[in-house]
Amino acid sequence: MFKRVLLTALLATFLFSCQQRPESDISYEISAVMVDSVPQLKIKMTLKASPNGTTTLSFPNEAWGQEGLHKALGKMQLLNVEGAVEKDADSSRIVLMHPKDVEELEFEYFLKQDFEGDVSTSKIYRPIINKTYFHAFSHNMFMIPENAGESEDILLDWTSLPEEYTIHNSFGSKEKIQLLKDQDVGLFSNAIFVGGDFRVFNGEIQGNKISLATRGEWIPFKDEEVFKVLEETLTYQRNFWNDHSQEYFTVTMQPFPQENGSSFQGTGLTNSFATSVSNNDQTDIGQMVYLFNHELMHNWIGHTIKNDNEEEQYWFSEGFTEYYTFKNIAKNNINGLGGTFYIDELNRTIRDLYASSVGEVPNSEINYDNFWSNYEFSKLPYWRGAIFAFYLDQKIQRASNGTKSLDDVMHQIYDDATEKGQKLTHDYFTGLMKTYWDGDFDAVFQENIEEGQKVDLVALFNELGLEYSPESDVYELGFEFTEGRKGIASVVEDSKAWEAGVRQGDEVFSRSIWQGNVEHEVELGLKRDGEEIRVSYYPTKKGEVPQLKHTTENIEKLGF
Incomplete structure (x- = not known):
């Protein structure tokens, strides 16, 4: 009887294993290990071998502003055949050399965290692996065979990880075996993977799953508050676009320590959005409302509606996204923010644009080099595009006696993008606008x-x-840093910085600056002639910049 029960149990285990490990073109088996007291992920990869005896895997050494990602790789070896493994950092490849008659390879590699100390904004895009959790993106976790097709059956086996580990990623939550059938390899390569002590909150919008995965003890807000903002944001955005086609969507939120000021960033990925947020009392839920609404709006503006020339149409992909961030939040009263918020954000954008030293440069100067190397150039399309969108919205409503708005234009652009593959070009946009505009829109x-x-x-x-x-107060920092931001290169005379005592030649040993924000004081720790000096001031100057008043009549006229 005991043997029969044992045989039955073994058979059940075998059948369960067979069900849990379906066939695939590429498989990854992930486990957590300690190597010389260093926590690492061991990834066993099964893949098709190239018939010429050399199989190459893609693993970028430079990506998303990070260099030297190959330093995160530990021991690598072929398991089922004799061969050699070479790391080619220059080409971002791992080269497997093996006998030509082999059809399938079993390859094992180890992944580790290659930096010490706390997570920061500069480290979040590197693999984070410790005893408690891991946080990584596809490109710095999973090697992709260069002989793979556009789509493959990809298996992710997490069963070797500790039982208490939460497994969560762009393709599902708390699934120890994931078979991604006919998976677009490009989309797989643009995903987030986390595991360990993450907490997951789940919900549904018209039958489609949404989730939030986060960890740590948050100081500025509660998990439930953030999930509510996510739920409201996705609901109202999907309703606006009349698009409830996405069956699964997740946001991951990783905290990092920061002593002064607040900072947050996000990255849109396949079925997901990965965020990192400073965990201190200077961060607040309102910043999450903005972050979620702006970045998730890119699911449509920028993702479905694509720019024909990326930088040339940044005024649209970033500026119109910015405007519809304000409008979506205020129209739907997300987190209690309504018409007053809309006016506040509009006024802030007007101040930023009017105070900018590049505020009236031609659109042609918003190129790749300027956009990624200069703060004001990087923000200019947001400011210019948002104000232009507001202008068009109000003019269309006035010309049509309120029967039409910029919303109608956006819906037509979306329909043309989804039905015809139309990209956003200047000729297309001006042609479409002429049907809504009274006058010479060109x-x-x-x-x-x-x-x-x-x-x-x-x-x-x-x-x-x-x-x-x-007129209004506009932002003026009042001084220029030296290269490396360790000293004061020059000071604008009669500026608030000058009045506070900042002088050319001062050394800077601490700073807290809310770039572009007139409501937060600049705080500097300076050294002059061996003496430490602390100064603080509001970085403002008066400018002829129109600002809307917070009146009931204004709010009603603007449609809130």
Whole structure:
């Protein structure tokens, strides 16, 4: 009887194993190990061998602003055949050399965290692996065979990880075996994978799953507050676009320590959005409302509606996304934010654009080099595009007596993108706008986008009967750093920085600066002639910058 029971149990285990390990083109078996007291992930990979005896795997050494990613790789070896493994950092390849008659390879490699100390904004895009959890992106975790097709059956086997580990990623949650059938390899290569002590919150929007995975003890907010913001954001955005086609979507949120100020960043990925957020009392839930609404709006503006020329149409992909971030939040009262919030964000954007030293450069100067190397150039498309979108929205509503708005234009652009594969070009946009515009729209577009001239907001506010102030405080830091930001290179005389005592030649040993924000003080620790000096001031100056007033009449006229 005992033998029969044992045989039955073994047979059940065998059948369970067979069910849990289906056939695939590429498989990864992941386990957690300690190597010389260092926590690592061991990844056993099974893949097709190249008939010429050399199989190459892609594993970038440089990606997403990070260099030297191959330093995260530990021991590598072929398991089922004699051969050799070579790391080619210059080409971002791992080369497997093996007999030509082999059809399948079993290859094992180890992955480790290659930095010490706390996680930071500069480290979040490297593999994070410790005794408690791991956090990695596809490109720095899973090697991809270069002989793979556009789509493959990919198996992820997490069963060797500790039982208490939460497994969560762009393709599912708490699944120890994941078979990704006919998986687009490019989409697989653009995903987030986390495991360990993550907490997962789940919900549904019209039958489609959404989730939030986070960890650590948050200081500024509760998990439930963040999940509610996520749920509201996705619900209202999907309703706006009338698009509830995504069956699964997740957000991961990783905390990192930061002593002064707050910072947050996010990366849109396959079925997911990965965020990292400073965990201190200077971060607040309102920043998560903005982050989620802006970045998740890119599911449509930027992802479905693609720019024909990336930098040339940043005014649309970033600027219109920014405008619809404000509008979506206020229209739907997300986290209690309504018309006053809309006016606040609009005023802030106006101040930023008017105070910018590059505020009226031609659109052609927003190129790759400028955008990625200069803060003001990187923000200019957000500011210019958002103000232009506001201008168009109000003019369309006024010309149509409220029967149409910029929303109708956006829906038409979305329909053309999904049904015809139409990309956003200047000719396409101006052609479409002519059906909504009363007058010469080509001239308007040429002046405000191509040439970069500011929209005449004073004339617009007067036309709409909106109450406004003709001037405002605008941002002025008041000094320039030396290279490396360790000293003061120059100071604007009579600026707030000058009045506070900042002088050319001062050494900087500490700083807290909210770039572009007039509501937070700049705090500097300076050294001069061996003496330590601490200064603080509001980085402002007066400018002829129109600002809408927070009146009930303004809020009603703007549609809130």
